[in-house]
Amino acid sequence: MKFNQESYNSSGPFTGADVAFIHRAFGKNLVSRDDLVMILADQNLRQPLLDSRRLFEELKQQGENVDVSHYFFYYLQVRQALLRSKLADPRLAEYITSLVVELADNQQNKFTVRGIKVTPYIPLKMGVGINEGTDVNTVQIQADIGNLKLVVDGHYISSQKPEDGDNK
Numbered sequence: 229m230k231f232n233q234e235s236y237n238s239s240g241p242f243t244g245a246d247v248a249f250i251h252r253a254f255g256k257n258l259v260s261r262d263d264l265v266m267i268l269a270d271q272n273l274r275q276p277l278l279d280s281r282r283l284f285e286e287l288k289q290q291g292e293n294v295d296v297s298h299y300f301f302y303y304l305q306v307r308q309a310l311l312r313s314k315l316a317d318p319r320l321a322e323y324i325t326s327l328v329v330e331l332a333d334n335q336q337n338k339f340t341v342r343g344i345k346v347t348p349y350i351p352l353k354m355g356v357g358i359n360e361g362t363d364v365n366t367v368q369i370q371a372d373i374g375n376l377k378l379v380v381d382g383h384y385i386s387s388q389k390p391e392d393g394d395n396k
Contacts, residue, residue: 247261247264254280278304284304298333298349302329306321306328
């Protein structure tokens, strides 16, 4: 499954409600909404903003009363979990988030069919494990949402350069 690039608008895959949330979180006095949209449209400027712990804490503080898209709600959580684990590639966060959103939608649909009212955002429990090897690192990402579980296993080449003595 690939992240759907078509879901991007001029400010990324985010809705007007997401932009309004970011605007409120960072203070309307600091930047105009139009300037914020321009910042979000530029990947080099957008990523540090979205990686901000302040934005994540504001989301947690508002809890289920927050008015943002499902993608944005889960993206901030996934991104922070990956950053804590030193997995900084935003494409990985986008991919995992797209899977989590599908799981959340699936859970929501199951509850709706059964006539059960649930909160708009099903809580996400996420864990990231990394086993560092000399040449290759392995990673396992687990995300629990409702009674569904997502497990992503993979490996990546270690970015550490060998010590001078190891070049022989």
